[in-house]
Every structure is written in structure tokens, then in C-alpha cells.
Amino acid sequence: MPRQVDHARRRRQIAEAVWRLAGRGGLEEVTLRQVAAEADVSVRLVQYYFGTRDDLLLGALEIINADAGERARERVEAQGPGLREIVRAVLLELLPLDEERRARHVVYAAYFVRFLADAGLRAAIQDDPDALETMVAALLADVTESPGDEAAFLVAAAGGLQGQILLGHRTEADAVRLIDRQLDRVFRV
Amino acid sequence: MPRQVDHARRRRQIAEAVWRLAGRGGLEEVTLRQVAAEADVSVRLVQYYFGTRDDLLLGALEIINADAGERARERVEAQGPGLREIVRAVLLELLPLDEERRARHVVYAAYFVRFLADAGLRAAIQDDPDALETMVAALLADVTESPGDEAAFLVAAAGGLQGQILLGHRTEADAVRLIDRQLDRVFRV
DNA sequence: ACGTTTGTGGTACGACCGCATCATAAACCG
């Protein structure tokens, strides 16, 4: 074999090309040839590391999803011990407040319709859909009498704000302000 | 000419094929050939009534968007005079509570990434993004001290719940219940 | 040292893509 290579690194290099293309023009743009060109490798390599196109779409999603979980955990754990700070960090993770999160949310949007039809793809991200919500609910247990409902509503609103920001219907600052306003209420400041 | 035909009806027939395909597999599936087959017409007819593929995507979106506005208006006007009922109807319009609304929201999801890159497409739907919100805010003017913020949050939450329902993360009934709970709060029952 | 595995490139095949061209039949206009 030519020099032993870091398999995971190559996969990531290719997966990043998938994300960029998907974010630019949807999954429609994610062709083996385009991915190869974007990642600056040959078509053959894309096949070698991921297999078929469906495998590629699944693999790239699994990687970005693992990244998302890791980053979210990092950011939440970087908060102080205040309940409110932690809840806020969790909710803000759903907002495209930097290029990384923005790109990630756009990629999810590109996959969205496929999730509806492909249970395999959905499974790749379905570990944490209500994990966030459960976490928020637990954090709110002592500050409100219906933590589950408040958590659900906060998470849903953050998800809605995400879409509005991406479409340019709302500024990031305004979305953050709205979340803080609701936290004011829930935490009865 | 062969018998004069209802232009608008033919366009709708073809547009509906676009919606079905987009809802099934995203815009990727919306090819001239697939659309023609789904609408049971020839490829030539699709071209005749819409032009290029981009024109087709735009045209089909304009039609579904006009439909959405019309239906929303109907449903909201069918409500009684109660403020809360009207606000509720507006918010529920954002939820996929029947097949028609579900299909529509899935179509919007299929277009989403394209909206980000194509200002022309975005313009086709950008008449009412905050129209809903403005309307809700006006309705809430007398019942809360910050109608704008509450309206924004309610609309955002409804949008977030929409996605959750589509993905099967939440039942329709639960989403409606959550909205009613928040309306309880806002209307201080 | 040598065969086997690993990583990589090139490429060919059949299908499908968007789009344009040619053909044509039926209804309207004069």
C-alpha cells in the first residue's frame, strides 16, 4: 500500500465537501463527481471511502451529527453552574450564531425531506431529538410547575427561530433577545 | 388549436405533480421527465406551460403559496370573533394538521435550501413571513404588555413544532396542547 | 524477498438529465 493513511481524516475531508455542497445547493448538488472535485480527490476515492451515493449521504450525516453533539456538550459544559445559563446555552445551540452552526443547520435542512422517507437516515440523528428537551425539562424542574411543557415550548421556539434566522427573517440578536425574554418569564426574574 | 384548454388548470395539474415529487424525495426528484410522468402529460407539455426547470420550480412554488394564503385566510375568517380563537387559528395554520397542510410544509422544506441561495424563489414566498406575526401581534395588543415579543415567540414555536411533527418527534395533539397552554398564559385565563 | 493487502487513479457503460427541434392537428380570425 502507498503510505498508510488516516482513514478517519480522509472520510472527514470528503464529508466536509458533502456538507459544503449540500449547504450550497441541497442534496441535488451532492453528486460523486462534485464531491470528488470539492474535496480534491478522485471519484474513485469517494467510492472507496463511502461506497454508494446513499452510503455517502448517510456517512457524511453521521459525522456532522457526531460533531454537533460534541460541540454542544463542550459549549454547555463551559457554562457556569447557574441553571439559567445552562438552559440558555442549550437553546442557543439550536441557533445559527456562528458559521459552524449555521452550516450545520443548513445541512440538516438539506436532508430534511429525505429524513421523512428514509428511516435509516432518520435513525442517524434521532438519538438526541428530545434529549435536548429532556435535559431542559430536568433543569427547569425546580423553577416552574410544568417543566416538561415549558421545555418543549422553548426548544420548539428555538427551532423555529433557527429557520427564521437562516432565511433572514430575523436577526440573530433579536432571536437571542426573544429567548432571554422567555427565560426571564420562566425563571421569574 | 386543439380544443381551447384551461391554461390555469393545466398549470395546476403539473404543479401538483411537482409538489408530490418534491414531498416524496426533495427537489432532486423533480425532473422534467418525472414531473411529466406524474402529471400524466408529455415532457413537451411541461416545457410548454412552465419553460425551463427553474421556471417550473418557481411556478409550482408560486401556485402552492397562493393556495396557502387563500386557505389560511379562509380558515382564520371562519373563526368566531374571539381574539384567542383567531390567534389560535393563525398558529395552527403553521402545523401540519391535515394532509394538505402537511404536504405544503414538506414542499416548503424541500425548497428551503434553495431559498437561501435564490433570491427570486425567496421573493415568491416572502410576502407573508412576518405578516402572520404582525397579525398576531396586533391581536395581542390588548392582552399583553409586549405583544410583539409574544407574537414572535408563538409564531416561532409553531414553526418549530411543525418540524417536530413532520419528523414524528411529536404528535399533532401534543403540539396543539402546547400551543393552548401558552395561549392560556398569554390570555391569562 | 516476495506475495498479499491497501490506497489510488483512470475509465467505460448504460441510464437519465435539461433542453431544443421538428411535426401536426384543431380551433380561431379574416
Add this chain to the structure above:
DNA sequence: CGGTTTATGATGCGGTCGTACCACAAACGT
């Protein structure tokens, strides 16, 4: 009634698609 317009079908062209196949060089195992 003849010509123009409208609505439709069939088909072909150049390109890209996913995928499979072939080749090969470098490192590893023995």
C-alpha cells in the same frame, strides 16, 4: 375558406449521473 395561432406529441443531442471494472504502486506480513 385559408391562414395563423394554440396546444400537443415525438424525438434527438450533448452532457452528467452512479457504478463497476481494470490497473498499479507502495507497504506490510512472513
